[in-house]
Amino acid sequence: MTWAHILGHDALVDAFGHVVQRHRLAHAYLFSGPAGVGKRMFARELAKALLCEAPDNANKTLTSCGRCQACILVDAGNHPDFFGVQRPEDKNEMPIELMQELCVGFSLKSARGQGKVAVLDDADDLNAESANCFLKTLEEPPPRSVFILIGSSVDRQLPTIVSRCQVVRFRPLPPPILEQILRQNDIEDSATIQRLVHLSGGSPGRALALVDPDLWEFHSKLLEGLTRPKIDAFGLAKCFVEFAEDAGKELALQRRRVSLVFGLVIAALRDALAQSQGKPAGDDDKILTALTNRADTEKIATLIERCLEAERHLGRYVQIPLVLEALLDAMAQTLEEGAPALASRS
Ligand SMILES: [Zn+2]
Numbered sequence: 001m002t003w004a005h006i007l008g009h010d011a012l013v014d015a016f017g018h019v020v021q022r023h024r025l026a027h028a029y030l031f032s033g034p035a036g037v038g039k040r041m042f043a044r045e046l047a048k049a050l051l052c053e054a055p056d057n058a059n060k061t062l063t064s065c066g067r068c069q070a071c072i073l074v075d076a077g078n079h080p081d082f083f084g085v086q087r088p089e090d091k092n093e094m095p096i097e098l099m100q101e102l103c104v105g106f107s108l109k110s111a112r113g114q115g116k117v118a119v120l121d122d123a124d125d126l127n128a129e130s131a132n133c134f135l136k137t138l139e140e141p142p143p144r145s146v147f148i149l150i151g152s153s154v155d156r157q158l159p160t161i162v163s164r165c166q167v168v169r170f171r172p173l174p175p176p177i178l179e180q181i182l183r184q185n186d187i188e189d190s191a192t193i194q195r196l197v198h199l200s201g202g203s204p205g206r207a208l209a210l211v212d213p214d215l216w217e218f219h220s221k222l223l224e225g226l227t228r229p230k231i232d233a234f235g236l237a238k239c240f241v242e243f244a245e246d247a248g249k250e251l252a253l254q255r256r257r258v259s260l261v262f263g264l265v266i267a268a269l270r271d272a273l274a275q276s277q278g279k280p281a282g283d284d285d286k287i288l289t290a291l292t293n294r295a296d297t298e299k300i301a302t303l304i305e306r307c308l309e310a311e312r313h314l315g316r317y318v319q320i321p322l323v324l325e326a327l328l329d330a331m332a333q334t335l336e337e338g339a340p341a342l343a344s345r346s
Helices: 010-021 039-051 069-076 096-107 128-132 135-139 175-184 190-200 204-209 213-227 233-245 251-276 285-294 297-315 320-336 339-343
Strands: 028-032 082-085 116-120 145-151 166-169
Touching (some): 010 039, 028 039, 039 069, 039 082, 039 116, 096 116, 096 128, 096 135, 175 190, 175 204, 190 204, 190 251, 204 251, 213 233, 213 285, 213 320, 251 285, 297 320
Parallel strands (some): 028 145, 116 145
16 A cells, blocks of 8 residues: 555556566666656655565565565665665765765675665766766676666766666656645645646646745746836846745755746746737736736747746756846846837836
Protein backbone atom coordinates (compact mmCIF):
# COMPACT_ATOMS: atom_id res chain seq x y z
CA MET A 1 0.00 0.00 0.00
CA THR A 2 2.98 2.29 0.30
CA TRP A 3 2.75 3.35 -3.35
CA ALA A 4 -0.66 4.80 -2.57
CA HIS A 5 0.77 8.26 -1.97
CA ILE A 6 2.50 8.28 -5.36
CA LEU A 7 -0.24 9.58 -7.61
CA GLY A 8 -0.28 9.70 -11.39
CA HIS A 9 2.55 7.26 -12.06
CA ASP A 10 0.72 3.92 -11.89
CA ALA A 11 2.13 2.73 -15.21
CA LEU A 12 5.68 3.25 -13.94
CA VAL A 13 4.90 1.46 -10.67
CA ASP A 14 3.56 -1.50 -12.66
CA ALA A 15 6.54 -1.44 -15.03
CA PHE A 16 9.03 -1.58 -12.17
CA GLY A 17 6.98 -4.32 -10.52
CA HIS A 18 7.24 -6.47 -13.66
CA VAL A 19 10.94 -5.76 -14.04
CA VAL A 20 11.67 -6.81 -10.46
CA GLN A 21 9.54 -9.96 -10.74
CA ARG A 22 11.52 -10.98 -13.80
CA HIS A 23 14.84 -10.11 -12.08
CA ARG A 24 15.56 -7.64 -14.83
CA LEU A 25 16.23 -4.56 -12.77
CA ALA A 26 18.92 -2.40 -14.39
CA HIS A 27 21.75 -1.09 -12.25
CA ALA A 28 21.35 2.55 -13.24
CA TYR A 29 18.28 4.63 -14.02
CA LEU A 30 17.86 8.25 -14.99
CA PHE A 31 14.50 9.61 -13.85
CA SER A 32 13.81 12.60 -16.05
CA GLY A 33 10.87 14.99 -16.07
CA PRO A 34 9.68 18.40 -14.92
CA ALA A 35 10.33 19.56 -11.36
CA GLY A 36 7.70 18.72 -8.79
CA VAL A 37 6.00 15.78 -10.55
CA GLY A 38 7.11 13.21 -7.95
CA LYS A 39 10.39 11.76 -9.26
CA ARG A 40 12.14 11.97 -5.89
CA MET A 41 9.19 10.49 -3.99
CA PHE A 42 9.02 7.68 -6.53
CA ALA A 43 12.76 6.98 -6.27
CA ARG A 44 12.58 6.85 -2.50
CA GLU A 45 9.62 4.50 -2.52
CA LEU A 46 11.37 2.26 -5.03
CA ALA A 47 14.48 2.24 -2.82
CA LYS A 48 12.37 1.28 0.16
CA ALA A 49 10.64 -1.50 -1.74
CA LEU A 50 14.00 -2.88 -2.91
CA LEU A 51 15.57 -2.77 0.54
CA CYS A 52 12.50 -3.97 2.49
CA GLU A 53 13.24 -7.08 4.54
CA ALA A 54 9.61 -8.24 4.82
CA PRO A 55 8.18 -7.58 1.34
CA ASP A 56 4.75 -8.88 0.46
CA ASN A 57 5.81 -11.52 -2.01
CA ALA A 58 2.42 -13.22 -1.86
CA ASN A 59 0.68 -10.77 -4.15
CA LYS A 60 3.81 -10.28 -6.26
CA THR A 61 3.93 -6.53 -6.17
CA LEU A 62 6.92 -4.33 -5.60
CA THR A 63 5.80 -3.04 -2.25
CA SER A 64 7.62 -2.22 0.95
CA CYS A 65 6.03 -3.28 4.23
CA GLY A 66 6.66 0.10 5.89
CA ARG A 67 7.20 -1.62 9.25
CA CYS A 68 10.41 -3.66 9.11
CA GLN A 69 13.71 -2.33 10.40
CA ALA A 70 14.91 -1.58 6.86
CA CYS A 71 11.79 0.45 6.00
CA ILE A 72 12.05 2.38 9.25
CA LEU A 73 15.72 3.12 8.62
CA VAL A 74 15.08 4.34 5.05
CA ASP A 75 12.28 6.59 6.31
CA ALA A 76 14.57 7.98 9.00
CA GLY A 77 17.39 8.50 6.49
CA ASN A 78 19.67 6.12 8.43
CA HIS A 79 19.71 2.96 6.32
CA PRO A 80 23.37 1.98 5.81
CA ASP A 81 22.66 0.71 2.27
CA PHE A 82 20.59 3.68 1.15
CA PHE A 83 22.39 6.74 -0.16
CA GLY A 84 20.49 9.93 -0.79
CA VAL A 85 22.66 12.64 -2.30
CA GLN A 86 21.76 16.11 -3.47
CA ARG A 87 23.61 19.25 -4.41
CA PRO A 88 24.24 21.40 -1.32
CA GLU A 89 21.94 24.45 -1.34
CA ASP A 90 24.87 26.88 -1.43
CA LYS A 91 26.53 25.29 -4.48
CA ASN A 92 25.66 25.63 -8.16
CA GLU A 93 27.34 22.37 -9.13
CA MET A 94 27.63 18.93 -7.59
CA PRO A 95 30.89 18.93 -5.60
CA ILE A 96 33.31 16.19 -6.64
CA GLU A 97 34.02 15.39 -2.95
CA LEU A 98 30.38 14.45 -2.48
CA MET A 99 30.48 12.08 -5.44
CA GLN A 100 33.75 10.51 -4.27
CA GLU A 101 32.24 9.93 -0.84
CA LEU A 102 29.19 8.34 -2.46
CA CYS A 103 31.33 6.03 -4.61
CA VAL A 104 33.35 4.83 -1.62
CA GLY A 105 30.23 4.11 0.45
CA PHE A 106 28.47 2.49 -2.48
CA SER A 107 31.36 0.13 -3.25
CA LEU A 108 31.36 -1.41 0.25
CA LYS A 109 29.53 -4.67 0.91
CA SER A 110 25.81 -4.32 1.61
CA ALA A 111 25.49 -3.89 5.37
CA ARG A 112 22.05 -5.53 5.67
CA GLY A 113 22.45 -7.94 2.78
CA GLN A 114 19.65 -6.64 0.56
CA GLY A 115 21.88 -4.76 -1.89
CA LYS A 116 22.29 -1.01 -2.12
CA VAL A 117 20.35 1.89 -3.55
CA ALA A 118 21.68 5.36 -4.27
CA VAL A 119 19.39 8.23 -5.25
CA LEU A 120 21.28 11.14 -6.76
CA ASP A 121 19.12 14.22 -6.95
CA ASP A 122 20.05 17.30 -9.01
CA ALA A 123 21.82 15.24 -11.67
CA ASP A 124 21.45 18.35 -13.89
CA ASP A 125 24.18 19.91 -11.80
CA LEU A 126 26.86 17.29 -12.29
CA ASN A 127 29.86 18.82 -14.01
CA ALA A 128 32.32 16.81 -16.08
CA GLU A 129 34.62 16.36 -13.09
CA SER A 130 31.98 15.20 -10.61
CA ALA A 131 30.37 12.96 -13.25
CA ASN A 132 33.64 11.36 -14.32
CA CYS A 133 34.46 10.24 -10.82
CA PHE A 134 31.47 7.92 -10.65
CA LEU A 135 31.28 6.67 -14.25
CA LYS A 136 33.15 3.55 -13.18
CA THR A 137 30.67 2.94 -10.35
CA LEU A 138 27.83 3.33 -12.85
CA GLU A 139 29.50 0.91 -15.25
CA GLU A 140 30.56 -1.73 -12.77
CA PRO A 141 28.24 -1.40 -9.80
CA PRO A 142 28.49 -3.73 -6.82
CA PRO A 143 26.12 -6.71 -6.97
CA ARG A 144 22.40 -6.07 -6.30
CA SER A 145 22.82 -2.34 -6.33
CA VAL A 146 20.77 0.29 -8.09
CA PHE A 147 21.76 3.84 -8.91
CA ILE A 148 18.93 6.30 -9.54
CA LEU A 149 19.76 9.72 -10.97
CA ILE A 150 17.13 12.43 -10.98
CA GLY A 151 17.20 15.23 -13.53
CA SER A 152 14.88 17.59 -15.34
CA SER A 153 15.57 16.32 -18.86
CA VAL A 154 17.87 14.01 -20.78
CA ASP A 155 19.27 17.02 -22.68
CA ARG A 156 20.64 18.50 -19.48
CA GLN A 157 22.74 15.39 -18.73
CA LEU A 158 26.22 14.54 -19.90
CA PRO A 159 26.14 11.94 -22.71
CA THR A 160 28.55 9.74 -20.75
CA ILE A 161 25.95 9.49 -17.98
CA VAL A 162 22.91 8.98 -20.22
CA SER A 163 24.59 6.17 -22.13
CA ARG A 164 25.07 4.23 -18.89
CA CYS A 165 21.50 4.63 -17.60
CA GLN A 166 18.03 3.45 -18.50
CA VAL A 167 15.92 6.55 -18.94
CA VAL A 168 12.56 6.64 -17.16
CA ARG A 169 10.41 9.59 -18.21
CA PHE A 170 8.04 11.21 -15.75
CA ARG A 171 5.21 13.14 -17.41
CA PRO A 172 3.27 16.13 -16.10
CA LEU A 173 0.21 14.96 -14.18
CA PRO A 174 -3.30 15.33 -15.62
CA PRO A 175 -5.69 17.90 -14.05
CA PRO A 176 -7.88 15.38 -12.11
CA ILE A 177 -4.82 13.97 -10.30
CA LEU A 178 -3.51 17.47 -9.57
CA GLU A 179 -6.91 18.38 -8.20
CA GLN A 180 -6.85 15.29 -5.97
CA ILE A 181 -3.39 16.19 -4.63
CA LEU A 182 -4.42 19.79 -3.94
CA ARG A 183 -7.52 18.61 -2.06
CA GLN A 184 -5.37 16.20 -0.05
CA ASN A 185 -3.33 19.24 0.93
CA ASP A 186 -6.41 20.97 2.34
CA ILE A 187 -7.04 23.26 -0.60
CA GLU A 188 -10.82 23.19 -0.95
CA ASP A 189 -11.83 26.28 -2.89
CA SER A 190 -12.72 25.21 -6.44
CA ALA A 191 -11.68 28.50 -8.08
CA THR A 192 -8.27 28.35 -6.35
CA ILE A 193 -7.86 24.72 -7.40
CA GLN A 194 -8.69 25.53 -11.02
CA ARG A 195 -6.28 28.44 -11.03
CA LEU A 196 -3.45 26.37 -9.51
CA VAL A 197 -4.06 23.49 -11.91
CA HIS A 198 -3.97 25.96 -14.83
CA LEU A 199 -0.67 27.47 -13.67
CA SER A 200 1.13 24.35 -12.49
CA GLY A 201 2.08 22.83 -15.85
CA GLY A 202 1.10 19.42 -14.49
CA SER A 203 3.47 19.67 -11.50
CA PRO A 204 1.87 19.25 -8.07
CA GLY A 205 5.07 20.55 -6.48
CA ARG A 206 4.70 23.78 -8.43
CA ALA A 207 0.96 23.99 -7.75
CA LEU A 208 1.55 23.69 -4.00
CA ALA A 209 4.38 26.23 -4.07
CA LEU A 210 2.00 28.69 -5.76
CA VAL A 211 -0.35 28.61 -2.78
CA ASP A 212 1.88 31.22 -1.06
CA PRO A 213 -0.13 34.51 -0.95
CA ASP A 214 3.08 36.58 -0.87
CA LEU A 215 3.83 35.39 -4.41
CA TRP A 216 0.51 36.65 -5.69
CA GLU A 217 0.86 39.94 -3.92
CA PHE A 218 4.30 40.53 -5.38
CA HIS A 219 3.19 39.39 -8.83
CA SER A 220 0.37 41.98 -8.80
CA LYS A 221 2.74 44.68 -7.60
CA LEU A 222 5.17 43.84 -10.40
CA LEU A 223 2.51 43.88 -13.12
CA GLU A 224 1.02 47.06 -11.75
CA GLY A 225 4.49 48.66 -11.89
CA LEU A 226 4.72 47.68 -15.55
CA THR A 227 1.47 49.46 -16.39
CA ARG A 228 2.71 52.84 -15.07
CA PRO A 229 3.31 55.54 -17.70
CA LYS A 230 6.93 55.85 -16.61
CA ILE A 231 8.25 52.51 -15.48
CA ASP A 232 10.74 52.47 -12.61
CA ALA A 233 12.71 49.48 -13.88
CA PHE A 234 15.49 49.94 -11.34
CA GLY A 235 13.05 50.18 -8.41
CA LEU A 236 11.07 47.15 -9.57
CA ALA A 237 14.22 45.08 -10.01
CA LYS A 238 15.35 46.10 -6.52
CA CYS A 239 11.99 45.05 -5.03
CA PHE A 240 12.19 41.78 -6.95
CA VAL A 241 15.69 41.05 -5.60
CA GLU A 242 14.50 41.78 -2.06
CA PHE A 243 11.49 39.53 -2.57
CA ALA A 244 13.81 36.74 -3.76
CA GLU A 245 16.08 37.23 -0.75
CA ASP A 246 13.11 36.92 1.60
CA ALA A 247 12.90 33.26 0.54
CA GLY A 248 16.00 32.53 2.66
CA LYS A 249 19.77 32.64 2.55
CA GLU A 250 20.17 29.73 0.14
CA LEU A 251 20.43 30.74 -3.50
CA ALA A 252 18.45 27.67 -4.58
CA LEU A 253 15.45 28.89 -2.56
CA GLN A 254 15.81 32.38 -3.98
CA ARG A 255 16.04 31.07 -7.54
CA ARG A 256 13.00 28.90 -6.97
CA ARG A 257 11.01 31.89 -5.77
CA VAL A 258 12.08 34.00 -8.75
CA SER A 259 11.15 31.14 -11.07
CA LEU A 260 7.67 30.92 -9.53
CA VAL A 261 7.14 34.66 -10.10
CA PHE A 262 8.37 34.28 -13.69
CA GLY A 263 5.80 31.54 -14.17
CA LEU A 264 3.00 33.77 -12.90
CA VAL A 265 4.11 36.73 -15.02
CA ILE A 266 4.39 34.57 -18.14
CA ALA A 267 0.91 33.14 -17.52
CA ALA A 268 -0.49 36.66 -17.05
CA LEU A 269 1.19 37.84 -20.25
CA ARG A 270 -0.25 34.87 -22.13
CA ASP A 271 -3.68 35.85 -20.82
CA ALA A 272 -2.99 39.43 -21.94
CA LEU A 273 -1.97 38.11 -25.34
CA ALA A 274 -5.22 36.16 -25.60
CA GLN A 275 -7.13 39.25 -24.49
CA SER A 276 -5.39 41.44 -27.06
CA GLN A 277 -6.50 38.93 -29.68
CA GLY A 278 -10.11 39.28 -28.52
CA LYS A 279 -10.42 36.30 -26.19
CA PRO A 280 -12.20 36.79 -22.85
CA ALA A 281 -9.87 37.79 -20.03
CA GLY A 282 -9.06 35.53 -17.08
CA ASP A 283 -8.02 36.71 -13.61
CA ASP A 284 -6.47 40.08 -12.75
CA ASP A 285 -8.68 41.78 -15.30
CA LYS A 286 -7.84 45.35 -14.37
CA ILE A 287 -4.09 44.98 -14.59
CA LEU A 288 -4.33 42.84 -17.72
CA THR A 289 -6.59 45.38 -19.38
CA ALA A 290 -4.11 48.12 -18.50
CA LEU A 291 -1.32 46.00 -20.00
CA THR A 292 -3.21 45.25 -23.20
CA ASN A 293 -4.13 48.93 -23.52
CA ARG A 294 -0.48 49.73 -23.33
CA ALA A 295 1.09 46.97 -25.37
CA ASP A 296 0.00 45.47 -28.65
CA THR A 297 0.22 41.76 -29.45
CA GLU A 298 3.75 42.07 -30.74
CA LYS A 299 4.98 43.82 -27.61
CA ILE A 300 3.33 41.29 -25.32
CA ALA A 301 4.95 38.47 -27.29
CA THR A 302 8.31 40.25 -26.86
CA LEU A 303 7.72 40.53 -23.10
CA ILE A 304 7.01 36.79 -22.90
CA GLU A 305 10.20 36.07 -24.82
CA ARG A 306 12.17 38.31 -22.42
CA CYS A 307 10.77 36.40 -19.41
CA LEU A 308 11.61 33.04 -20.97
CA GLU A 309 15.11 34.28 -21.64
CA ALA A 310 15.47 35.42 -18.02
CA GLU A 311 14.22 31.99 -16.90
CA ARG A 312 16.95 30.35 -18.99
CA HIS A 313 19.60 32.62 -17.46
CA LEU A 314 18.31 31.79 -14.00
CA GLY A 315 18.62 28.08 -14.82
CA ARG A 316 22.24 28.66 -15.84
CA TYR A 317 22.98 30.23 -12.47
CA VAL A 318 23.49 33.79 -13.68
CA GLN A 319 23.36 35.97 -10.54
CA ILE A 320 19.80 36.81 -9.56
CA PRO A 321 20.24 40.64 -9.42
CA LEU A 322 21.79 40.62 -12.91
CA VAL A 323 18.94 38.51 -14.33
CA LEU A 324 16.26 40.70 -12.76
CA GLU A 325 17.85 44.05 -13.64
CA ALA A 326 18.30 42.98 -17.27
CA LEU A 327 14.73 41.65 -17.43
CA LEU A 328 13.02 44.69 -15.93
CA ASP A 329 15.12 47.01 -18.06
CA ALA A 330 14.21 45.11 -21.23
CA MET A 331 10.52 44.97 -20.27
CA ALA A 332 10.41 48.72 -19.54
CA GLN A 333 12.11 49.49 -22.85
CA THR A 334 9.67 47.30 -24.76
CA LEU A 335 6.66 48.87 -23.06
CA GLU A 336 7.86 52.46 -23.32
CA GLU A 337 8.96 52.48 -26.92
CA GLY A 338 6.62 53.76 -29.62
CA ALA A 339 3.41 55.75 -29.78
CA PRO A 340 1.03 54.00 -27.36
CA ALA A 341 3.38 54.60 -24.39
CA LEU A 342 3.86 58.29 -25.29
CA ALA A 343 0.12 58.79 -25.65
CA SER A 344 -0.53 57.43 -22.17
CA ARG A 345 1.94 59.83 -20.56
CA SER A 346 -0.20 62.93 -21.08
ZN1 LIG B 1 9.83 -3.33 5.07
